[in-house]
Amino acid sequence: MRPLVVQKYGGTSVGSVERIQEVARRIESTVQAGNRVIAVVSAMAGETNRLLELAGAFCKDPVARESDVVVSSGEQVSAALLSIALETRGTRARSFLGHQIRIHTDDAHGRARIRSIDADRLAAFLAGGGAAIVAGFQGINEDTQDITTLGRGGSDTTVAIAAATGADACEIYTDVDGVYTMDPRIVPDARKLERISFDEMLELSSLGAKVLQIRSVELAKRYDVRVHVRSSFKEETGTWVVPEESNMEDGLVSGVAFDRDQAKITLTRVPDRPGLAAHIFSPIAEQGIVVDMIIQNVGADGSTDMTFTVPRNEADKAVEIVRGVAAKIGAGEARTEGDIAKISVVGLGMRSHAGVAAKIFEILGGEGINIHMISTSEIKVSVVIDAKYAELAVRVLHDRLVGTGKVDS
Amino acid sequence: MRPLVVQKYGGTSVGSVERIQEVARRIESTVQAGNRVIAVVSAMAGETNRLLELAGAFCKDPVARESDVVVSSGEQVSAALLSIALETRGTRARSFLGHQIRIHTDDAHGRARIRSIDADRLAAFLAGGGAAIVAGFQGINEDTQDITTLGRGGSDTTVAIAAATGADACEIYTDVDGVYTMDPRIVPDARKLERISFDEMLELSSLGAKVLQIRSVELAKRYDVRVHVRSSFKEETGTWVVPEESNMEDGLVSGVAFDRDQAKITLTRVPDRPGLAAHIFSPIAEQGIVVDMIIQNVGADGSTDMTFTVPRNEADKAVEIVRGVAAKIGAGEARTEGDIAKISVVGLGMRSHAGVAAKIFEILGGEGINIHMISTSEIKVSVVIDAKYAELAVRVLHDRLVGTGKVDS
Numbered sequence: 001m002r003p004l005v006v007q008k009y010g011g012t013s014v015g016s017v018e019r020i021q022e023v024a025r026r027i028e029s030t031v032q033a034g035n036r037v038i039a040v041v042s043a044m045a046g047e048t049n050r051l052l053e054l055a056g057a058f059c060k061d062p063v064a065r066e067s068d069v070v071v072s073s074g075e076q077v078s079a080a081l082l083s084i085a086l087e088t089r090g091t092r093a094r095s096f097l098g099h100q101i102r103i104h105t106d107d108a109h110g111r112a113r114i115r116s117i118d119a120d121r122l123a124a125f126l127a128g129g130g131a132a133i134v135a136g137f138q139g140i141n142e143d144t145q146d147i148t149t150l151g152r153g154g155s156d157t158t159v160a161i162a163a164a165t166g167a168d169a170c171e172i173y174t175d176v177d178g179v180y181t182m183d184p185r186i187v188p189d190a191r192k193l194e195r196i197s198f199d200e201m202l203e204l205s206s207l208g209a210k211v212l213q214i215r216s217v218e219l220a221k222r223y224d225v226r227v228h229v230r231s232s233f234k235e236e237t238g239t240w241v242v243p244e245e246s247n248m249e250d251g252l253v254s255g256v257a258f259d260r261d262q263a264k265i266t267l268t269r270v271p272d273r274p275g276l277a278a279h280i281f282s283p284i285a286e287q288g289i290v291v292d293m294i295i296q297n298v299g300a301d302g303s304t305d306m307t308f309t310v311p312r313n314e315a316d317k318a319v320e321i322v323r324g325v326a327a328k329i330g331a332g333e334a335r336t337e338g339d340i341a342k343i344s345v346v347g348l349g350m351r352s353h354a355g356v357a358a359k360i361f362e363i364l365g366g367e368g369i370n371i372h373m374i375s376t377s378e379i380k381v382s383v384v385i386d387a388k389y390a391e392l393a394v395r396v397l398h399d400r401l402v403g404t405g406k407v408d409s
Numbered sequence: 410m411r412p413l414v415v416q417k418y419g420g421t422s423v424g425s426v427e428r429i430q431e432v433a434r435r436i437e438s439t440v441q442a443g444n445r446v447i448a449v450v451s452a453m454a455g456e457t458n459r460l461l462e463l464a465g466a467f468c469k470d471p472v473a474r475e476s477d478v479v480v481s482s483g484e485q486v487s488a489a490l491l492s493i494a495l496e497t498r499g500t501r502a503r504s505f506l507g508h509q510i511r512i513h514t515d516d517a518h519g520r521a522r523i524r525s526i527d528a529d530r531l532a533a534f535l536a537g538g539g540a541a542i543v544a545g546f547q548g549i550n551e552d553t554q555d556i557t558t559l560g561r562g563g564s565d566t567t568v569a570i571a572a573a574t575g576a577d578a579c580e581i582y583t584d585v586d587g588v589y590t591m592d593p594r595i596v597p598d599a600r601k602l603e604r605i606s607f608d609e610m611l612e613l614s615s616l617g618a619k620v621l622q623i624r625s626v627e628l629a630k631r632y633d634v635r636v637h638v639r640s641s642f643k644e645e646t647g648t649w650v651v652p653e654e655s656n657m658e659d660g661l662v663s664g665v666a667f668d669r670d671q672a673k674i675t676l677t678r679v680p681d682r683p684g685l686a687a688h689i690f691s692p693i694a695e696q697g698i699v700v701d702m703i704i705q706n707v708g709a710d711g712s713t714d715m716t717f718t719v720p721r722n723e724a725d726k727a728v729e730i731v732r733g734v735a736a737k738i739g740a741g742e743a744r745t746e747g748d749i750a751k752i753s754v755v756g757l758g759m760r761s762h763a764g765v766a767a768k769i770f771e772i773l774g775g776e777g778i779n780i781h782m783i784s785t786s787e788i789k790v791s792v793v794i795d796a797k798y799a800e801l802a803v804r805v806l807h808d809r810l811v812g813t814g815k816v817d818s
Contacts, residue, residue: 017466054490057426059497066496069489069504073482080478081463087475088468095478099508100554145509 003168004126005030007039008136008158012175013232014078015045023173023232024085027131031091037131038122038165040158041082043074064109068138068149072098075135083133092130096122098147103139103157105148112139112148113215114156117164134161151213159216163223170220170227172212177231178239179204179211181255181402187395190402193254194237197244200254203346203380217241244348252349252356253401256394259342260387262292263315264372266307267322269332272298279329280306283321289314293342293375293382307373309384312338340372341390344382345397356401357381363400369393412577413535414444417545417567421584422641423487424454432582432641433494436540440500446540447531447574449567450491452483473518477547477558481507484544492542501539505531507556512548512566514557521548521557522624523565526573543570568625572632579629579636581621586640587648588613588620590664590811595800599807602663603646606653609663612755612789626650653757661758661765662810665803668751669796671701672724673781675716676731678741681707688738689715692730698723702751702784702791716782718793721747749781750799753791754806765810766790772809778802 007027014020023039030037043051051074055067079095086093101121105112122132136157139148150156162170179201182190196204198221205214211229220227220241230238270276277296284291294308310318315336322334350356357374360381364371369392373384385393416436423429432448439446452460460483464476488504495502510530514521531541545566548557559565571579588610591599605613607630614623620638629636629650639647679685693700703717719727724745731743759765766783769790773780778801782793794802 017463021467051486054426054486055493058430058490058494062493063496066489066492066504069506070486070493073485076482076485077460077463077479080475081467083475084464084471084479085467087472095475097478097556147506 001036003035004165005035005037006158006162006165006167006170007037008170008172009039009041009082009232010174011042011045011048013173014041014043014082017081020078020082020085023082024089024091026173026232027082027086027093028089028091031129031131036126036129038126038134038161038167039082039131040134040136040161041075041078042136043071044078044081047074047077065146068109069147071149072135072138072147075137079133079135086131086133092128093133094125094130095133095135096125097135098138099140099145101134103160104142105139105150107141107143107146107148109146109148111151112141114139114150114160115142117160119161119164122161122165151215156213156216156219159219159223159225159227162225162227163219167225170225172227172229173232174211174229175232176211176229177234177236178229179241179255181253182257182394182398186391187256187398190398193239195240195242195245196254197348198241199244199379200346200348201241203344203377204255204257212241252353253345253347255346256398256402257344257346258390258394259344260340260390261312262309262340262342262384263312263336263338264307264309264340264384265315265319265322265334265336266305267326267331267334268305269303270296270306271330272302272304276329277306280322280325281308283325284310284318287314287317287321289318293373293384295373295375309340309342309373339387340384341387341393342382342384343390343393343397344380345401346380347401348379350379350381359401360397363396364393367392367396410445412444413574414439414446415567415571415574415576415579416446416448417579417581418448418450418491418641419583420451420454420457422582423450423452423491426490429453429487429491429494432491433498433500435582435641436491436495436502437498437500440538440540445535445538447535447543447570447576448491448540449543449545449570450484450487451545452480453487453490456483456486474555477518477556480558481544481547481556484546488542488544495540495542501537502542503534503539504542504544505534506544507547508549508554510543512569513551514548514559516550516552516555516557518555518557520560521550523548523559523569524551526569528570528573531570531574565622565625565628568628568632568634568636571634571636572628576634579634581636581638582641583620583638584641585620585638586643586645587638588650588664590662591666591803591807596665596804596807599811602648604649604651604654605663606757607650608653608788609755609757610650612753612786613664613666621650661762662754662756664755665807665811666753666755667799667803668753669749669799670721671718671749671751671793672721672745672747673716673718673749673793674724674728674731674743674745675714676735676740676743677714678712679705679715680739681713685738686715689731689734690717692734693719693727696723696726696730698727702782702793704782704784718749718751718782748796749793750796750802751791751793752799752802752806753789754810755789756810757788759788759790768810769806772805773802776801776805 055062055070083093083095102118104116178192180190184190201217227241292309296306298304369389371383375382464471464479492502492504511527513525587601589599593599636650701718705715707713778798784791
């Protein structure tokens with residue numbers, strides 16, 4: 001059987017008739033090289049926002065089930081247009097929508113998760129050669145047959161299809177040419193990684209490295225799908241996201257990431273009683289607000305200050321919830337601080353090298369940068385600092401930790 | 410069980426956010442009056458053309474299967490937007506796409522015909538009250554699950570759903586307020602008909618009275634669905650299209666219609682041998698070209714001139730086919746004439762009143778209008794004349810035959 005390649009093309013890659021023709025050319029050459037191809041496409045750039053605005057014209061918070069019907073039409077159109085472009089070139093192609101290949105999801109409209117995909121129909125089509133074009137970002141609720149969408153980004157579909165079809169390769173075409181040690185616009189020395197492990201990529205994804213969604217990496221890790229992140233505008237190799245390999249720890253730090261879309265909330269004088277943390281964080285989680293870092297300092301008087309971060313656009317809502325809780329549990333005041341940045345240093349090498357955290361604190365301290373919060377995991381150290389120091393911090397951390405691949409000291 | 414009303418809203422009726430809100434208001438008041446409502450909607454005005462252009466950007470004749478996927482997204486969006494508008498007003502609503510209520514069609518992409526509809530899902534939803542919003546104009550091919558579209562207009566879906574659900578009423582909302590005896594822009598005296606029979610409406614539909622597609626009327630007749638054609642901008646009663654009733658023949662003529670989109674083709678010196686007509690018209694039909702009127706004159710020498718009409722935009726293609734046939738069968742030359750108009754006078758009363766055809770010829774002759782072709786059926790007389798006389802002809806025919814409801818003489 002000819003090798004099966006699953007490709008993903010984002011909204012910029014299919015943003016115009018000309019771009020779609022360019023993608024068709026690339027798919028055609030992949031087919032002509034002897035592969036079977038499944039291409040997953042996003043909506044044409046700008047289209048999803050246009051549709052969301054249309055759905056939002058009737059009320060601020062349109063019924064999610066119908067909003068998904070509106071928004072999913074974007075990928076429906078681009079998948080069919082790409083099929084037309086391929087057929088026009090003489091390459092056999094066919095579009096497949098969520099309901100046609102039974103991309104079954106849960107019922108969380110707007111951020112649904114894939115439960116299963118019926119790969120048989122794709123396989124049957126591909127047996128005849130050519131390319132199957134799948135509308136990304138959408139599925140159907142198994143129980144009700146309602147259209148669901150998977151949340152922005154939608155490379156989930158790609159990895160899930162690669163897993164369900166046992167693809168030989170999974171290529172994510174995007175507008176960057178791989179995963180970098182840091183955003184090159186901020187750190188000109190940043191270099192493209194040839195390979196990165198799933199775990200490292202997970203930490204980088206969750207920090208605003210926009211290349212691959214965190215759920216996609218989770219899926220890739222679970223189903224052992226090797227993902228090639230590469231540019232849709234160049235032919236060269238990008239970055240392979242792969243299972244951990246023994247020689248990967250040679251480099252101490254794989255990358256530095258930062259996130260300026262978080263806000264910090266502090267609740268003072270929380271009585272130090274068991275179970276109070278749940279009182280505070282359960283109602284926040286119930287509102288779908290994701291809390292990232294949490295720290296607390298127990299004072300000598302047996303009360304504590306609780307500090308945590310949430311996405312900045314949900315900070316007001318979170319503070320309101322916390323104020324309600326504070327009144328009930330006899331805590332002090334809740335306040336929010338938005339002008340922060342979270343900087344993270346990620347690398348498998350941290351596992352076996354002690355003292356990386358201390359080195360990070362030393363480097364930042366040497367620049368006079370005060371650290372508000374610290375959180376560490378096996379392969380990551382994150383710190384929250386004043387937003388104004390964000391660029392400076394990532395530059396010095398990148399220089400000292402990534403630049404040489406070794407801790408300098 | 411509360412009465413079930415099926416309504417159709419065309420592209421102009423849902424052409425903007427404001428219009429959609431107006432339609433939602435109308436549906437809501439129908440629900441509040443104690444009805445269950447199924448509304449079938451077109452794409453927002455202009456959207457179908459925009460999508461067709463997009464599909465046509467890759468080649469002149471994009472693969473029909475994919476073109477349907479692109480175009481059907483228009484109704485998908487408007488159905489969901491209308492549902493959002495209703496839910497925002499507090500009226501329970503849900504959109505249903507072709508695949509969700511199994512509108513099964515044949516595989517003629519772009520002009521598919523409905524074979525069956527699964528009304529159970531609609532009934533189950535409506536048992537809980539509110540309005541089911543159906544995306545018009547689309548179905549799925551039962552064998553392949555491919556999206557099909559039904560051809561422009563799409564009121565087919567409405568009548569088919571009314572038939573499948575045993576609806577108590579079927580209302581077609583459009584931008585005219587009913588069926589007129591003639592286009593009031595040409596004949597100011599034209600009056601709105603209160604009722605018209607299916608057969609009369611069939612004859613008028615096929616002649617370019619754009620209110621109801623001919624297939625919709627056929628369906629309505631077959632399943633005995635009474636259709637109310639009315640304005641989406643006014644509250645007043647429009648025209649009911651209904652089974653024939655005994656008192657309908659009181660008026661001799663129900664309407665006058667004309668069609669300027671036909672061209673006339675003449676093939677000279679056709680040998681008078683059995684089967685030659687099939688040689689001429691089979692290849693034309695194979696190209697999907699609909700031939701309307703056909704006449705032939707057998708001359709004294711045993712050969713004949715064959716004249717027929719086809720849609721003007723297909724005349725060149727038809728002439729080319731006919732020339733090929735002419736060479737084979739030893740006929741003479743084929744020529745086309747585009748500057749013609751077809752005028753038709755329709756009425757159940759013609760059945761029992763002799764001499765209507767003669768009266769028509771007399772009226773036209775009195776105005777010095779030459780008749781090129783004549784065709785008569787039980788309830789219709791059609792004539793082909795020079796296009797320049799079209800308005801004059803319909804005015805005098807309307808004045809003399811419809812104006813009083815009696816033949817004047």
